[in-house]
Structure formats: structure tokens, C-alpha cells
Amino acid sequence: MDFPFPVTEVVEGRARLLVPDVPRRKGPGTKGPWPFYNPTMAVNRDLSALALARWPVKPARVLDGLAATGAWGIRMGLEAGVPDLGFADLSPDAAALIRANLERNGLRGEVFHGDLRKRLSESPYDYLDIDPFGPPTPFLGHALHAARTPSGIGITATDTAPLAGTYPTACQRRYVAHPLRCEQGHEIGLRILLGYVERVAQAHGKLAKPLLAFSAEHFFRIHVLVLDGLREAGPEAGYYLRDREGVFQRVDPRVHDAIGPLWTGPLGDSGFIRSLSPSDWTSPAGARLLDALQHEADLPPFFVTTDELARRLRASPPRLGRFLDALRALGFRAERTHFHPRGVKTDAPHEDVLRAFLETAPSGPTGG
Ligand SMILES: C[S@@+](CC[C@H](N)C(=O)[O-])C[C@H]1O[C@@H](n2cnc3c(N)ncnc32)[C@H](O)[C@@H]1O
Incomplete structure (x- = not known):
């Protein structure tokens, strides 16, 4: 045609x-x-x-x-x-x-x-x-x-x-x-x-x-x-x-x-x-997105970012994995969010978010 x-x-x-x-x-x-x-x-x-x-x-x-x-x-x-x-x-x-x-x-x-x-x-x-x-x-x-x-x-x-x-x-x-x-x-x-x-x-x-x-x-x-x-x-x-x-x-x-x-x-x-699970036809980007959505499903609205916490607390941002582990060690749920590459969704109250952040923030000038 x-x-x-x-x-x-x-x-x-x-x-x-x-x-x-x-x-x-x-x-x-x-x-x-x-x-x-x-x-x-x-x-x-x-x-x-x-x-x-x-x-x-x-x-x-x-x-x-x-x-x-x-x-x-x-x-x-x-x-x-x-x-x-x-x-x-x-x-x-x-x-x-x-x-x-x-x-x-x-x-x-x-x-x-x-x-x-x-x-x-x-x-x-x-x-x-x-x-x-x-x-x-x-x-x-x-x-x-x-x-x-x-x-x-x-x-x-x-x-x-x-x-x-x-x-x-x-x-x-x-x-x-x-x-x-x-x-x-x-x-x-x-x-x-x-x-x-x-x-x-x-x-x-x-x-x-x-x-x-x-x-x-x-x-x-x-x-x-x-x-x-x-x-x-x-x-x-x-x-x-x-x-x-x-x-x-x-x-x-x-x-x-x-x-x-x-x-x-x-x-x-x-x-x-x-x-839902990826099929043989799902693109790698589609499979990654689905995985992120599955992890963050059920967590409350909104999220924190290590960038913003670092700015407010005048500290270097910790590695995201360490920050997530610290929140979990305090007994809370915490997952990366698909909305932001350095965002974390958690059910922790804000005081505990700050505590986990400060526990994991590197003392030197740079984070990961
Ligand atoms: C963004 S494109 C759709 C892309 C498509 N869904 C895809 O997956 O590739 C929007 C389409 O809507 C059509 N369109 C715009 N207004 C319309 C209307 N009132 N009724 C039917 N089609 C309309 C346009 O001709 C255009 O092809």
C-alpha cells in the first residue's frame, strides 16, 4: 500500500x-x-x-x-x-x-x-x-x-x-x-x-x-x-x-x-x-519500571530525597542503599521510588527519617 x-x-x-x-x-x-x-x-x-x-x-x-x-x-x-x-x-x-x-x-x-x-x-x-x-x-x-x-x-x-x-x-x-x-x-x-x-x-x-x-x-x-x-x-x-x-x-x-x-x-x-510479571516482549525499561512500582506499592503518599535532606541538614547525602537499610533497621518500611532517582518512600515519621539520614550521612564532604 x-x-x-x-x-x-x-x-x-x-x-x-x-x-x-x-x-x-x-x-x-x-x-x-x-x-x-x-x-x-x-x-x-x-x-x-x-x-x-x-x-x-x-x-x-x-x-x-x-x-x-x-x-x-x-x-x-x-x-x-x-x-x-x-x-x-x-x-x-x-x-x-x-x-x-x-x-x-x-x-x-x-x-x-x-x-x-x-x-x-x-x-x-x-x-x-x-x-x-x-x-x-x-x-x-x-x-x-x-x-x-x-x-x-x-x-x-x-x-x-x-x-x-x-x-x-x-x-x-x-x-x-x-x-x-x-x-x-x-x-x-x-x-x-x-x-x-x-x-x-x-x-x-x-x-x-x-x-x-x-x-x-x-x-x-x-x-x-x-x-x-x-x-x-x-x-x-x-x-x-x-x-x-x-x-x-x-x-x-x-x-x-x-x-x-x-x-x-x-x-x-x-x-x-x-x-504482574514481565513477558518475553516487555522492554528492559518496562521491566525495571514494573519492579520499582511493585516495591513501592502500598507505601504512603510522597517521599524524601537524600539531596533535599542533605541541603536542609547541611550534610553530605548517604548512599541510598545505606539510608534504606537504616530506616529498615529502625523498624520501618522504606523503598526507592520511581518518581525520583534519589527518592525514598517510607512509613517512618519525619524524626526517624532525619535520624536514619544522620546515622548514614558520610562525615566527609561527599556522599554517593
Ligand atoms: C498522541 S497520538 C496517539 C498515539 C498512539 N496512541 C500510540 O500509541 O502511538 C494522538 C492521536 O489522536 C488523534 N486525534 C486527535 N484528536 C482526536 C479526536 N477528537 N478523535 C479521534 N482521534 C483524534 C490524532 O490524529 C493522533 O493520531
Whole structure:
């Protein structure tokens, strides 16, 4: 088949995909007049394939809502064994490429060329993927209105700069939430996204239960199970202040500069996350991310970094492994976090965090 742009074949996971043969750089990827494909997002699709293979209500039909080359849906067919694949994209070139990619991978699927929001009102599915350019907000109302219960939704947000506090006004406008630019900014951003999705779900009389949520590369990703019901005004939507010690304190929404509203509950279902294991098609980066998420599942919100503790205590940062061991020796749980290369999530009170830090900080001028 001829396309009005050059194409090349890439192998991603178990799929062989024809994609536009255009220059690429690492990171967010550039929007162009051809269907979008970004190999950096393979880790996102890796974890989707693992999650869908173990999804609590096995999805018979998935909709790759903003499909571009069809990479996501095709991998779900090949790696998660989803039998009925649907694809939607506004672009006619994307629709043609998806059809060619289905054929190339020996799969069948229904390709809809048009606006996802229209498709959602016409066709039920068990799992919907929303992977837009930038914020997912334009699609969430339609998605949660149309969602059957139970069903799944996977949502990617690449507008991490607003969500993580670099552009607070844009975050306020899009997510009606106040972020904070700080070392924990990405966790705050992910929690703002989850909180927003939950509020939209509630507006449609549904619950969005996070099964898996993470930050990677230049994007946030959440997988929620949509259920019937209204959440009692409870502990899972809240506001925080970050005090002068860098400790997060839960506060009333009326407090000036309160961070939130954000999701304060678990970032996933630890039993579900620990049930996932890498497949033969998972990339090394995907397997490393999964391992980190499995270790930190269940630990409370937020984390400390040895950089920040070192600055505050005017000490050299200890090796992360020694700091973790010291916290564990004091009887607490402590794990590295995927949010920050020198971050530690722990259930230790702040005094014990400081004690473990000072016990392990090298006395010389440098740490490891
Ligand atoms: C970031 S790309 C999707 C990448 C793709 N999911 C992947 O895994 O490679 C976003 C896609 O959404 C499509 N799109 C944008 N607005 C849309 C809409 N309202 N309905 C359907 N498709 C849309 C664009 O044409 C583009 O192909």
C-alpha cells in the first residue's frame, strides 16, 4: 500500500509496525502531518499489555481511542490476547496505516475514522485507551459518561509541566487544581490527574479506582477500573501544604496555596500490581519500571530525597542503599521510588527519617 509519507517497519513488543519514516528525538515526540509514533512510549504500551492480560474483568473488546498507527491496540491483541479490537482516529492517513498494521500482524479489527467522542456514544467496550497530544481533559467527560461498569480506562497525560507545577495557571485551568513545583512535583501531578478523573467519574455517578498509575519519561499514565457508585466524601480527595521541612501536611481546602485537590489514596491496587510479571516482549525499561512500582506499592503518599535532606541538614547525602537499610533497621518500611532517582518512600515519621539520614550521612564532604 502507498502512503503519502515514507514508512519504515519497527518491532515493538510482539508487533511489527509500519510507522512514518521521519526524524525522531527522544522525549515527547513531534506532531506532524503524518500519523504519530513515538518509540519512547513503548514502555507505556509494555505496561498496558501486562495490565490488560491480568485485568480483573478480562476485556473482550478494547477501543484504542486515539490510535495513530494502532500500536497500542495491536499490542493488546497480540500480547494481552484481547479478541475484539477497535480503533479510532481523526486522521484518514492514520486509519489507512492502522488497517495495514492489522494485516501485517495477522489481526482483524474495526477502524473508525472520526472523532473519538462520537465513537464513544455508539460503541461499548470493556477497556478504552486515551493517549492524546497533551492533556486528556477534552475526552474524559465523554469517556466516563460512556463507560460501562465495570470497565477499564487507560489515560495518558503528556502535559506534565502544568501538572507538576511549572505552569500552575494552566494546571488550574485544565484540572481545577493547584500544583507545586518541588522534588515531589511529579507525584503531585499524577495525583492531581487521578483526583480530576475521580471527580469526572463522580459527576457521572461512577467510581474510578486506580489499579496502576505511574510517571515515566515525559508522561503520566493511569489505569482505572470504572465501577458504579458514589464515593462518600472521604479520605481520598484532599489538600496538602509542604512545610519548611519539606514535610507534607494535610490541610483544609481553604488554606492559602493548599496543593490540590488531589488523590490521596493508593496509586494502585498492590495485589494487582504484584500479580504482574514481565513477558518475553516487555522492554528492559518496562521491566525495571514494573519492579520499582511493585516495591513501592502500598507505601504512603510522597517521599524524601537524600539531596533535599542533605541541603536542609547541611550534610553530605548517604548512599541510598545505606539510608534504606537504616530506616529498615529502625523498624520501618522504606523503598526507592520511581518518581525520583534519589527518592525514598517510607512509613517512618519525619524524626526517624532525619535520624536514619544522620546515622548514614558520610562525615566527609561527599556522599554517593
Ligand atoms: C498522541 S497520538 C496517539 C498515539 C498512539 N496512541 C500510540 O500509541 O502511538 C494522538 C492521536 O489522536 C488523534 N486525534 C486527535 N484528536 C482526536 C479526536 N477528537 N478523535 C479521534 N482521534 C483524534 C490524532 O490524529 C493522533 O493520531
